[in-house]
Amino acid sequence: MLTGVTSGCVIALGAIGLTLTYGILRFANLSHGDLVTVFAYIGLWCHRLFHNVFLAGVATIIGGSLVGLGLEKVVWRPMRERGASSVAMVIVSVGLAIAARHVLIAIAGPRLHFYKISPRIFQLGDVRISSVQILVVAAAVVAMLFVYYILQRTKLGKAMRATSDEPALAKVSGIDVNRVINWMWIMGMGLAGLAGFLYGLYTSLRPDMGFYLLLPMFAAVIVGGIGNPYGAMLGGLLIGIVQDMSLIFLPSQYKVAVGFAAMIIVLVFRPRGIMGRAI
Amino acid sequence: MEAMLAYAVTVLILVGIYALFALGLNIQWGFAGLINFGHVAFMAIGAYTMVILNLHGVPLSLAILIGLAVAGGVGALLTLPAIRLKADYLAIVTVGFSEIIRYIALNERWLTGGAAGLRGFSLPLEGIVPAEHYDLFVLGLIWGSVLIAFILLQRLVKSPWGRVLKSIREDEDVAKVSGKNVSAYKMQAFLLGSILAGFAGMMLAVYHSYICPYYYYPIETFYAWIVVILGGSANNLGTLIGALLLWVFLSGTRFLSPIVPLSDFTFAALRMALVGVLLVVLMLYRPQGILGNKKELTF
Numbered sequence: 001m002l003t004g005v006t007s008g009c010v011i012a013l014g015a016i017g018l019t020l021t022y023g024i025l026r027f028a029n030l031s032h033g034d035l036v037t038v039f040a041y042i043g044l045w046c047h048r049l050f051h052n053v054f055l056a057g058v059a060t061i062i063g064g065s066l067v068g069l070g071l072e073k074v075v076w077r078p079m080r081e082r083g084a085s086s087v088a089m090v091i092v093s094v095g096l097a098i099a100a101r102h103v104l105i106a107i108a109g110p111r112l113h114f115y116k117i118s119p120r121i122f123q124l125g126d127v128r129i130s131s132v133q134i135l136v137v138a139a140a141v142v143a144m145l146f147v148y149y150i151l152q153r154t155k156l157g158k159a160m161r162a163t164s165d166e167p168a169l170a171k172v173s174g175i176d177v178n179r180v181i182n183w184m185w186i187m188g189m190g191l192a193g194l195a196g197f198l199y200g201l202y203t204s205l206r207p208d209m210g211f212y213l214l215l216p217m218f219a220a221v222i223v224g225g226i227g228n229p230y231g232a233m234l235g236g237l238l239i240g241i242v243q244d245m246s247l248i249f250l251p252s253q254y255k256v257a258v259g260f261a262a263m264i265i266v267l268v269f270r271p272r273g274i275m276g277r278a279i
Numbered sequence: 280m281e282a283m284l285a286y287a288v289t290v291l292i293l294v295g296i297y298a299l300f301a302l303g304l305n306i307q308w309g310f311a312g313l314i315n316f317g318h319v320a321f322m323a324i325g326a327y328t329m330v331i332l333n334l335h336g337v338p339l340s341l342a343i344l345i346g347l348a349v350a351g352g353v354g355a356l357l358t359l360p361a362i363r364l365k366a367d368y369l370a371i372v373t374v375g376f377s378e379i380i381r382y383i384a385l386n387e388r389w390l391t392g393g394a395a396g397l398r399g400f401s402l403p404l405e406g407i408v409p410a411e412h413y414d415l416f417v418l419g420l421i422w423g424s425v426l427i428a429f430i431l432l433q434r435l436v437k438s439p440w441g442r443v444l445k446s447i448r449e450d451e452d453v454a455k456v457s458g459k460n461v462s463a464y465k466m467q468a469f470l471l472g473s474i475l476a477g478f479a480g481m482m483l484a485v486y487h488s489y490i491c492p493y494y495y496y497p498i499e500t501f502y503a504w505i506v507v508i509l510g511g512s513a514n515n516l517g518t519l520i521g522a523l524l525l526w527v528f529l530s531g532t533r534f535l536s537p538i539v540p541l542s543d544f545t546f547a548a549l550r551m552a553l554v555g556v557l558l559v560v561l562m563l564y565r566p567q568g569i570l571g572n573k574k575e576l577t578f
Binding site for chain 2: 027028030075078079082084086087088090091092094095096097098099100101102103105106109110208211212214215218222251253254256257260263264267268
């Protein structure tokens with residue numbers, strides 16, 4: 001259960017960026033999992049450099065935001081200016097995923113990688129909690145509160161929600177849509193950076209795990225309701241817990257398949273998810 | 280000279296296999312506008328079904344037929360949850376499906392042999408064709424199949440069925456209003472494409488006389504995508520040209536490998552990264568590919 005909550009937090013953080021992209025730009029960004037993987041490695045290298053978890057975490061978040069903004073300038077904005085459809089965007093995102101994954105394989109090699117930190121274990125009654133688990137959950141909660149604050153209390157957040165609800169209307173009411181999109185990438189990819197970093201803290205990394213990470217995140221987005229960041233948080237937690245529970249009767253290799261099955265069930269019976277609007 | 284010839288045969292066999300594989304994707308994506316990012320799964324399903332049945336005593340010809348039926352049937356079933364929804368969902372569902380098929384192939388050792396793979400199944404006309412010319416026989420078999428598939432597909436896409444498929448790609452609602460059962464057409468396109476992928480997988484298994492999960496990484500699916508988009512979506516001849524170009528690139532860069540100061544592993548990974556970059560660049564600057572028609576683009 002506790003490991004489920006931990007991985008659920010990481011899934012949720014990744015899913016927020018994914019669902020924001022889907023809400024505002026209207027396409028499924030299949031490169032998200034591979035970018036989270038890249039960020040996990042950036043975190044690993046930062047951690048080796050700084051020997052400090054907090055510095056490495058902050059550096060990874062900044063790195064994630066910069067990558068997000070860079071891709072917007074080089075790929076996504078030119079695609080939009082060409083009038084590309086969402087289908088074209090999906091194909092481009094997969095091209096990015098393949099490129100990012102194999103560059104990472106070329107740099108990091110095929111082996112597993114670890115952060116090599118030894119967590120302290122606390123005993124609370126029957127429950128054993130490691131300091132890493134506490135750190136992951138705490139960081140995720142802080143990040144989610146931050147997202148809530150941005151979206152609900154700032155002008156930028158209002159503009160973001162408006163663009164997500166009705167892009168054309170947002171544009172005519174004077175919202176600078178490109179600026180909103182820039183900030184969406186900065187926020188979404190920063191969170192993806194944090195997700196990758198936290199993921200690396202409690203488990204091993206493989207350069208080709210992009211789709212392995214992407215599937216539960218997508219499941220979270222769809223279960224929570226596409227385009228809704230709070231739905232993505234809730235969906236992430238749910239998927240994390242369900243996947244963890246499945247370990248009771250299924251080998252761990254099929255954990256991802258369980259999240260995927262949950263997604264299929266939601267797609268068939270309630271395609272708009274728990275908190276989504278009708279589609 | 281002998282070695283060069285053998286190498287050319289190998290490359291042409293692979294071109295043929297990937298041409299079949301990509302022709303299947305072209306029906307789904309090029310003509311029907313369906314995003315299938317799990318095409319490799321049907322390669323795996325076809326090949327594993329054939330091999331496993333044959334190893335359990337089913338004659339090869341029957342095993343091939345059942346394998347094609349299973350690949351096609353699973354393909355059609357897979358479209359069910361996603362086909363009524365937006366195109367992106369099918370992308371996600373197929374990516375997930377292909378990864379899960381690969382996990383099953385890797386983990387269910389009793390059935391698939393796990394990471395060690397399976398060998399020792401019978402090959403077509405084994406014993407009749409002299410062993411030293413078997414590669415040439417495989418080459419003929421594959422290119423014969425490519426030719427048949429190409430001619431059949433050309434007739435099919437020019438038939439009323441093909442025109443309905445294209446109309447669905449252009450505007451689903453219009454097709455629906457004209458009384459066409461859109462879901463059924465999409466499912467048929469998926470079935471046909473999956474059968475072709477299954478057959479390509481079988482040919483790959485026959486060529487290697489071996490199968491293992493490592494043949495079915497997602498990159499294979501995206502090889503098919505680059506073939507279709509490079510050649511020109513909705514153009515079967517373009518797909519053949521794309522398959523040839525992909526292998527000229529993949530095997531041509533292999534010759535560079537001794538010159539470049541990188542390990543084979545790093546070099547191979549960078550080559551695959553280049554396939555991803557090429558996909559992005561094509562979509563940005565020439566989405567219609569070499570032979571495609573810009574007016575026919577879904578995007």
